[in-house]
Structure formats: C-alpha cells, structure tokens
Amino acid sequence: MTDTVVQQSPTRRGRRPVWEENPTAIGQGFKAVLLGLLVLSVLFPLWVILVTSLSSRETIAEAGGLVVVPKGIDTSAYATIFAGGAVTRALWVSTLVTVIGTAVALTVTVLAAYGLSQPRSLGYRWLLAYFLLPFLIYPPLVPRYLVVTGLGLKDTIWALILPPAISVFNLVVVRGFFQGIPQELLDSARIDGASDFRTLARIVLPLSRAVIAVVGLFYAVSYWNVWFDALLFMDRNDMYPIQRVLQSYLLAGQAPHTSGGTTGVTMPPTESIKMAVVVLTVAPIVAVYPFIQRHFVKGVLIGAVKG
Known part of the structure; x- marks a missing residue:
C-alpha cells in the first residue's frame, strides 16, 4: 500500500500583501x-x-x-498679553489645576483599578457596575451644578479638579493592564506578608509605568483643556483657566479683567493677540508630548505581546 502525499499549497494567512513584499518605486x-x-x-x-x-x-x-x-x-502681541495680567493669571490657574488634578486623578484611578482587577475584592461586581454606570449614562448638568455648589466648591480650583477626577475609560484601560500582570507575582508577595498597598507600590506600579504615563498624559491634557466646567462653576474672572480666557479672546472679542466680579471690556484684541493666546495655550502640551511618546510606543508593544 502506497502512501499518497498530498502537497498543500502554502496558506496566505499571516503573510504580507504582495505590494508590501515587492515594493516598487x-x-x-x-x-x-x-x-x-x-x-x-x-x-x-x-x-x-x-x-x-x-x-x-x-x-x-x-x-x-x-x-x-x-x-x-x-513680539508686541505677547508683550500686550503679559502686561494685561489676565493671561498670566489664567496660565497659573491652569498649571495649578493640571498638576493637582492629574495627581489626584491618577491616585484615584490606580487605586480603583487595582481593587477592580482583583476578583477577591468585596463586592467586586457591584463596584465594577457602579464605576461603569456613568460611562453609559452621563450625569445631568443641573444635579452636577447643585452638588458642586452645595459642597462650597464654586469659584475654587476644586470645582475644576474633583468632578472629572476619574475617567471610566482610563479606569478600564488601567484595570485591563493590571489584570495582565501574572497572578503568581501578586500571590508570592502576599505569601511573603506584603499588604495590598505594599504589593501595589512595590510590584504593580513598577510594572505599569507605561500605562500610568499614558493615562497621566490623558488626564493632564483633559485638565489643561478644561473650559466648560469653568463656564459653569467660575464667576470670578481671576479664577478663569487659560481655555476660558482664550474663549473670551476668540469669541467675545475681549479680554476679562483679573479683578472684580464682572467681565470688563477692553480694546478688542488684534488677530496677532488672538493667535498669541492660542500659541500659549498649545505650547505646553506640544512641549511635554515628545517626552511621553516613548511610553505610548512601549504601551502599544506590551499590549501587542499580551494579545
């Protein structure tokens, strides 16, 4: 009895397209x-x-x-901007909100993501549903305004920091990354007597620098670009962030004074002043992004290997 060898044609699954294998000029x-x-x-x-x-x-x-x-x-446009005081004050407010807000948001997100990544946590499924519910149903503006006002946060930087202190999308991303860490590492730490906080600080966080850097940049950009919350919760012009001042320049054609409770009207800004405010608004993000870019690449590679 002779064995019949059937030669199978090589499959094209996983191969690159023809135009990529033989690129032409x-x-x-x-x-x-x-x-x-x-x-x-x-x-x-x-x-x-x-x-x-x-x-x-x-x-x-x-x-x-x-x-x-x-x-x-x-450079007269920049001299005019910094001489007025409104933009300088707004840059300081935005910097303060971004630094404090990013630190608070990262802390809350990391702690919540670590707890939700451990199925042994008490009320794990209920807590997960509690955090995911706002992702499906966005809270109305009126209750949000009443809560912020009732807590006495209006006209303070905390009105811009605490309401968006946690993003469900970022929470899901960090939780998914934590779930990819081998459970054996966490179990070995617990066997050695490490608490949950020690395990998080000594094992989980050092392995998660890439995702934390990416999520931190997301939070920083979100806090730096905040303007709608300032429109709702800020009546004092000296508490406006840079985006709120930029809106006054571009849409209203006027710059808010830094003192007093009402918006004063000065000479309408020229086109160069408007563009100068845009440059000052975009420059910090453009300057910081190149230093975080390598973490984006590393995070993508890690996700590809895990997948």
Whole structure:
C-alpha cells in the first residue's frame, strides 16, 4: 500500500500583501507623497498661527488676516498679553489645576483599578457596575451644578479638579493592564506578608509605568483643556483657566479683567493677540508630548505581546 502525499499549497494567512513584499518605486513614491501631505496638513495650521502671532498689524492686514510668509518678527502681541495680567493669571490657574488634578486623578484611578482587577475584592461586581454606570449614562448638568455648589466648591480650583477626577475609560484601560500582570507575582508577595498597598507600590506600579504615563498624559491634557466646567462653576474672572480666557479672546472679542466680579471690556484684541493666546495655550502640551511618546510606543508593544 502506497502512501499518497498530498502537497498543500502554502496558506496566505499571516503573510504580507504582495505590494508590501515587492515594493516598487511608484508605490514608495505614492506613500511618501501621502505621508508628506498628512504631515503638511498638521504642521501648516500651527505654522500659520505662530507666524501670525509674531506679525505686526500692518502685515496681517496685507495678508488678509492670516500670515503664511513672515515679514519680520513683532513680539508686541505677547508683550500686550503679559502686561494685561489676565493671561498670566489664567496660565497659573491652569498649571495649578493640571498638576493637582492629574495627581489626584491618577491616585484615584490606580487605586480603583487595582481593587477592580482583583476578583477577591468585596463586592467586586457591584463596584465594577457602579464605576461603569456613568460611562453609559452621563450625569445631568443641573444635579452636577447643585452638588458642586452645595459642597462650597464654586469659584475654587476644586470645582475644576474633583468632578472629572476619574475617567471610566482610563479606569478600564488601567484595570485591563493590571489584570495582565501574572497572578503568581501578586500571590508570592502576599505569601511573603506584603499588604495590598505594599504589593501595589512595590510590584504593580513598577510594572505599569507605561500605562500610568499614558493615562497621566490623558488626564493632564483633559485638565489643561478644561473650559466648560469653568463656564459653569467660575464667576470670578481671576479664577478663569487659560481655555476660558482664550474663549473670551476668540469669541467675545475681549479680554476679562483679573479683578472684580464682572467681565470688563477692553480694546478688542488684534488677530496677532488672538493667535498669541492660542500659541500659549498649545505650547505646553506640544512641549511635554515628545517626552511621553516613548511610553505610548512601549504601551502599544506590551499590549501587542499580551494579545
């Protein structure tokens, strides 16, 4: 009896497409052009904003409102902004809210995520449903306003920090990362007599630096960009964050005074002043992101290996 050997054709599952295995000059050129257009679409608006903020009123008028090609450098817009005091105060408020808020939010998120990642926790399923419910049903504005006002948080930085102190999305991300840590490591720590807090501090957190850095950046950007809560809970102009002041510049055409309870009207800002405020608003995030980018890449690689 002879054995019949059936030669199976190699499967294409898991193989790269033909155009990726044998790239042509035309294909490479097309991808380079496409990538270049994508980069240009991102950098061009930033370039126009920066150049306009450093241009004189005459140059902006000649260009029709937005300057693409610079004709000299004029920093009078930045001098006017910092001389007024409103933007300086707003930058300080936003920095304070971002630093304190990110620390509070990370602490709450990490503690909640660690507790929800342990099935042995008391009331595990009920707590998980409690945290996930706001993700499905967003709380109405009126009860939120009444709670913040009733706690005496209005016109304080805590009105901007405590309501968004925990994000369900970030909580789910951190919880999923904690669940990927081998349970044997946690069990060995408990056998050695380590408490839950010691296990979290000595084992879980050092292994989770990538996801904590990413979630921390999410929280920092969220706190830095807060303006709607300031619109609801801030009546004092000297407690406005930078985004609220930016809204006054761009939409109302006026800058709020830093003293008093009502918004005063000064000379309408020029286009260069508006763009200068935009630059000051975006610059901190642009400056910090390159230092966090490697954690994004590391987090993606770790997730890919675990998957």
